Amino acid sequence: MLEKRTPIAVGEAVKRVMQYATEGKVEQVDITESYGRYVAEDIAADQDVPAFDRSPYDGFAIRAIDSAVASAENPVAFEVVGTIGAGFVFDELVEPGQAVRIMTGAPIPAGCDAVVMLELTKGYEADDKTYMTIKRAFAAGTNISYRGEDVKQGAVLVKKGTYINPGVSALLATFGYAQVPVFVKPVIGVIATGSELLEPHEALAPGKIRNSNAYMMLAQIERAGATAKYYGKLSDDLAVCIEAVKKAMAEVDCLITTGGVSVGDFDYLPAIYEAIGADVLFNKVAQRPGSVTTVAQCDGQLLFGLSGNPSACYVGFELYTKPVIKAALGSQAPHLRREKAALGVDFKKPNPFTRFVRSTVTVTDGKLVATPSGFDKSSAVSSLADANAFIVLPGGTRGYEAGMQIDVLLLEDTNGSAWPWDNIVPSYR
Amino acid sequence: MLEKRTPIAVGEAVKRVMQYATEGKVEQVDITESYGRYVAEDIAADQDVPAFDRSPYDGFAIRAIDSAVASAENPVAFEVVGTIGAGFVFDELVEPGQAVRIMTGAPIPAGCDAVVMLELTKGYEADDKTYMTIKRAFAAGTNISYRGEDVKQGAVLVKKGTYINPGVSALLATFGYAQVPVFVKPVIGVIATGSELLEPHEALAPGKIRNSNAYMMLAQIERAGATAKYYGKLSDDLAVCIEAVKKAMAEVDCLITTGGVSVGDFDYLPAIYEAIGADVLFNKVAQRPGSVTTVAQCDGQLLFGLSGNPSACYVGFELYTKPVIKAALGSQAPHLRREKAALGVDFKKPNPFTRFVRSTVTVTDGKLVATPSGFDKSSAVSSLADANAFIVLPGGTRGYEAGMQIDVLLLEDTNGSAWPWDNIVPSYR
Structure with a gap:
């Protein structure tokens, strides 16, 4: 009755997912609508800048x-x-x-x-x-901005996949991009599962909790640069669930379900995957939280089965779903940006699994300091609000002291990492 | 003919502007539309979390x-x-x-x-x-998540003015905020001035340049959390300009003009301010670039006269306009976030004025390193694309060497500083 699952390392899990990541389609948007999008081709100068020798002063x-x-x-x-x-x-x-x-x-x-x-x-x-x-002599060339001294015609100024910030907007305008080629935002569907879930507008009832994961993920999806489509909560009837998943899959690029992925009597997800003929890439990862994170594919379309636990769900999205979104947006560095930081407090707990601790990274005297956000129970919704990073504690370690240098993965960042998973020691239980 | 202007320190200029900053109106938006907005009241727990003693495991x-x-x-x-x-x-x-x-x-x-x-x-x-x-004994309390152990009913979890990130979205859902009170986005108008300007869709012509400032600022306005409204380019006719400014002022919270603020024959801005009865708060600041940045107010409504020079315009917006927007969004830390960083390269130029150098801040081995983006000509549009910070070099200094610790102001940040302007030495020429 109890399904056996073999945990794989995080890096291996990410690799399996990324085999199915694809670059998205391209659309043209007005330059005034392009802030925050990702350019879909290299942007080259259509002219020298300055275009003529000019005066920088009156x-x-x-x-x-x-x-x-x-x-x-x-x-x-x-x-x-x-x-x-x-x-x-x-x-x-x-x-x-x-x-x-x-x-x-x-x-x-x-x-x-x-x-x-x-x-x-x-x-x-x-x-x-x-x-x-x-009243004095001036040398030839004094106070002249020469043609092409800032930018030479033909120079590539913005690479495909770059996030459009205000400086990029200035370049796009300068080089005549009234319409900007950008990647179409991938559409990510979200389905919640769990008989215990109430929507935010519903009154509390005994044994029930409000569905926070779905709304958290809608925001995570937007932050990653995609469009979220929320399908509400699945019924408790398996046949209805299967139809709902099929319908959603036809409308989205990737589909996320939350909950229903634990090893328990009431969890339908394996049955749904089987019914639609999905191929499970993995259903156990050597990480905490989120060890039961499941990813499947069906004719190349990715299905993310994230935990119903808020922290595990959050981590699962950032590790596995976000890079697929960034790849669709042309990124060469689709993964969470990895940096070093000093640990702000002792973290004495021995650590059999690679652990992702939701943390707040601040800067003290020019140095990154990472402190776990709130206490680290995986049910703790309240610790997520301040989190802007994960502290990564490799499995097999015995605890850390304040001041030790550790790895962090930054969440509020548009640059990313090409591959942050080397030299993070995996752990298998 | 040549108007005399008295430069004031940056901090003093910011203070004069902030006297006219006001908190914005409040509106209710659906939780699914609330990502990236700013909450307009303290968000308190309407229940304990967990709401009942519950099992964290199967x-x-x-x-x-x-x-x-x-x-x-x-x-x-x-x-x-x-x-x-x-x-x-x-x-x-x-x-x-x-x-x-x-x-x-x-x-x-x-x-x-x-x-x-x-x-x-x-x-x-x-x-x-x-x-x-x-096969073993279990102590009372083993594997029980107790009612209220994460959050106690009534606890304030998110302060008024907080940026809604995915973790905040989770809290809003948990506590039943199907509708979220957020600050109305202030509307910031942009008017470009300059006979030399072409719009991005127009073909280049001798002596003309494309208008990059307006599009750059539309993105800066969005990044700051406001709504941008672009009015196009002002006519070269003063009477027409005055009418255009009056019309725009009636439709926006603040109005930005670019260009027309230098001391030169062809610059209309002082005449416009006079015609509409605006009170000039300052028209010269001891800073580079952007020394001719002008701010005026008319019945409490702020008018920002930013330089036509792209770098000066960019700096002027971030220093003077952005904090007004953030204050409207309820921020207690409306100014650019100030941190220390190591200078990545020599910056040997003596520095008579407080200088804001567009820079790229990266992290090396857990430490912030700031490197000027591209070469530092104030006309250099190309240097703006990578910029995520200003290096602040106080006036009166003789140059800096790589590795020295300097102040940076971070641009891609939603936290801000309450007041970053103390201990930055002002300079008067």
């Missing part, structure tokens, strides 16, 4: 050679023959002894090779003409 | 005292008198020598005070009854 464009003899005792006067506002072009050649009033960003007129800042000049009028004087 | 609920004499040599048998699935209640009193099969999360039946994990039991049938045996 001032006067001159021929540097004309200023060579200028000094405090011997100011040199220039006749001001015109004005160029940003966006305009001065279309005459500037002759010896002439200057052009130039605004920030305006193109350097032909003949000129230096700009004198407005503050360093003195203007006057004479004979119906405008003049300005300067 | 197993058998027993009276601990009945197991006292159990050993490998002397297994003790219990009659299994029922089964409790999660969500159900066993409504009889368990008598001496009896056990109840119990699922994870189910309530402990009356009379029982310990749970034995399924794996540690052996079942058999006899006389049409079901029995299980155990």
